[in-house]
Amino acid sequence: MDALVVLIPLLPLLAAAIIGIGHLSGLLTGEGSENTTADIAVWAITLSCLHTLILLGADILAKNTGAFSVGQWLVSDSLIIRLNFITTGFNAKLAALFSILLVIVSRFSVNYMHRETGFHRFYFVLCLFASAILLLVLAGNAVVTFIGWEIAGVCSFLLIAYAYDRPVAIANATRVFVTNRIGDAGFITGIGLCYVWIDTVNWGKVNASASILTPGQASGIALCFAIAAFAKSAQLPFTPWLARAMEGPTPSSAVFYGAVMIHAGGFLVIQLQPIFEQAPFPMLLLAVTGFATALYSTFVGLTQTDVKSSLVFATTGQLGLMFLECGLGFWQLASWHLCAHAVVRGYLFLTSPSMMYVTQDNPIKPVPPFISQMRWAYVASLQRLWLDQITDWALVKPILRLAQDMYYFDDYIVDRFMGAPAPAIQAISSLAQQEEKSFGTDLENDSNEFAKGTGLAGKLTEWTSAIVHWFEERWMVQSVSKTSHGTARKLAIAANQVERLIFRPRYLVLFVFITLMVAF
């Protein structure tokens, strides 16, 4: 039964490839082929879901060996990265749950996305995401998990920027992606530390060797993965990205930020339970951050007036509680909490468009009077505790200023030395110049106008290439033409003349005579 696990991420990936290629080649475009695209996607994800269920059943019946390896992907000295999967335990259960949720969302989207301009694009990304998240959950080593982790991140970026003609959507998508990159840095460092200290990247071996690690080493590894988890699951101080991510279409919000992807951080921490248990400080950090996020989300959530925003803060609050549970050592509770929350939040997000309709006669309860008296708290909550602004002030602005300084350095020092890339705008600056180009010059001319460099290195390249060009033209191209058309022709003419002389009758007769004389 273990081998089935390969098909689980592969089927949605194939569906994504088919939709992608179909869309690229113009076979799947417009409203007419919406059904085809949706069928491909829904069937692929459903089949993949069936496989996860079979896998789960086999696991419950104890038919799985626990691991399955497809083969080696990369071998370099002692670093061996296999394409391997975990087929038992929490991974199998979570994969089954996530795939069911994915099926529901993909089916839901058929009607919801009907006649949207990017229908095919949406399903392409959804399939790719399904493949990535199932790979993430089932992967047997850190690198393959990271591949899933990254593809899921890119899919999230693509769906937040779904309406890419709107600048706000683009800005939010970029912000979310960049915030997540901080977590990715933690993830990569974690993989590196695992390899350095334990000499393996396999989750099973990493967890098995937790006991031989010193607390310092365990803390190092745990800390790196904790940062990755915080970023992905929108814990403090990364929480604000989640609110920005609501830019995408609702089904994507449901599947990414309600049901599935947002839980990847929690999953990662639960997966590394043995390592975390060796590391007291990261455990404390988990608890503190989780608790702080829960408090923060509750506080900010009180003043949210639209459905999606309040759902966002409810989500981060619940995730904070999960991290708190992990930090306190209630791993079993945290994993149950994660599964239950995925179901509930997925449902809430999917129903959020009709929420106002459903709650028409059931107004939201006002906050208790002792809180409603605190005006400063109201402002603070509305401003989301100025977390975005603080990040801007503490990180974005200094980096921007640094970038400006670098730009200056680049402009005045590096460019003078290396040369500036010519902007495409300057390629043709006026219509007249363009006319001149299209009528006046012939294509065979020396490309002196074209190959221009600036700066020291650019000029150096320009001059060298000019010399080389001269050499090439003079000795390589022309000399050959000259030989084949000059000298050779002269030779040929001479040979022709000799031949003509020889074949004149008198010489021929003479020739015959000489031959006869020699013969006798």
Place this chain on the structure above:
Amino acid sequence: MGILSILLWTPAVGALLLVLIPGQRSGIIQIIANLVTTLVFILACWLAALYDHHDAGLQFSEYFPLNPVLGSAYALGVDGISMPMLVLASFLTSISLLASVSISSSVKGYYICMLLLEFGMLGVFLAQDWALFYIFWEVTLIPLFFLIGRWGGKRKHTASLNFVLYTMGGSIFMLLSLLAISQYDLEHAGSLMTSMHLAAKDMPRYEQILVFLGFLIGFGVKMPIFPLHGWLPLAHVEAPSPVSILLSGILLKMGAYGLIRSVAMLPEAALTLQSLLVFLALFSMLYGGLLAWRQNDLKAMVAYSSVSHMGIVLLGIATLNETGLMGAVIQMTAHGLVAGALFLLVGLLYERTHTRNVQDYSSLVQVMPRFALFMTITLLATMGLPGSIGFIAELHTIIGGFQQWGWLWLFFCLSFLINAAYAIRTIGLLFTGPVKPHMQHIPDLSRYELLAAGSMSAGIVFFGFWPTALIDLSASTIAQLNSLIMLRGL
């Protein structure tokens, strides 16, 4: 008749079949030619699937004595170096036939020439007898002469004449070298590669060097190595673009392939001339790169970049260690795919606009998004971006060379920088910039073109992410070759 013979003779039989069909039925001719090349490609893939990559020696060998007096034989076989080349040759021929739809004059002759060309190319990679190798080497010349001279561009006659004269000149040196070796081959009395390799051992050292120089000239013309590349820019620019695909994709590899074979035959001479090889390789890389940077003609740019990239192959060979040789073999496949894709795309663009001057283009991404996708992937692979097959090849060559020499690698990096400069500049000029009215009505890639360009790009990216398939195919043969060099050279 073994599978190799079937593979080899299928295009020839296809060409014969085309002879029987009247020239007016161009549709049928196209279909048959495409079917034949597809069949050859499938056969080659099947062969690759059957091929046992743990076995370093020759596989599927076939032997039939042709001339017992001279000892020449019809001997075929594949090993880890020729296997990827076979698949590449059959793949690129299929692609170039897909791209030949626009050929409208004397279709019959064109397709016969293309099939004969494929026959010759496959023969070169399959032959295990130097006499047979030489015959096939010359067989490729004839169809190419007609293909360039008949269906080429403005200066097609000069181009085809130059090409043939250069290659013939080079092959005279190759023939002389072969004759020189066969002098020592009295007891074996044959021109089989294996027996010639044994014979070469008995030669005095200076003769070995002379013979190797002969091979270097013969194969260097084809490859091309710096002072012998005079035919290349003209032939590549003037040839119709499907022929350019084959010319840069396979014909250049024939030179590199022959050079690897002659290094295996004369390792001592290769070690003696190692510094010359390295110098020529680095010089070719920089020379080709600089000239490519200077060209505003897209096809000329790709042609000169070929000189630069084949310099990497020569450099890999010149390292004479396992990693470097592996780099050379991968770079042969990489360059076949990348240069083939570039010529294909540039040719398709030229068909639509009838200008090859890169400065005439601007903002194409708006009208030709599919073209832009594939062109960008290919140009990024040209500069060896990680995730493309070019990276794998260049990385192997760098590592192989770094084991051998340290500081020389500065030049290597310089040539990468130049490659990146013109690749990025081309992307910028083609796809960004102000919108030009006369570039607003260019049709995007059609379905066949999409298939051709898509499968090339897929190959580039696939082997970039999963190079093991390619490395495993050649690894054992290269390890054996390397041990041979170590054994004989030291």
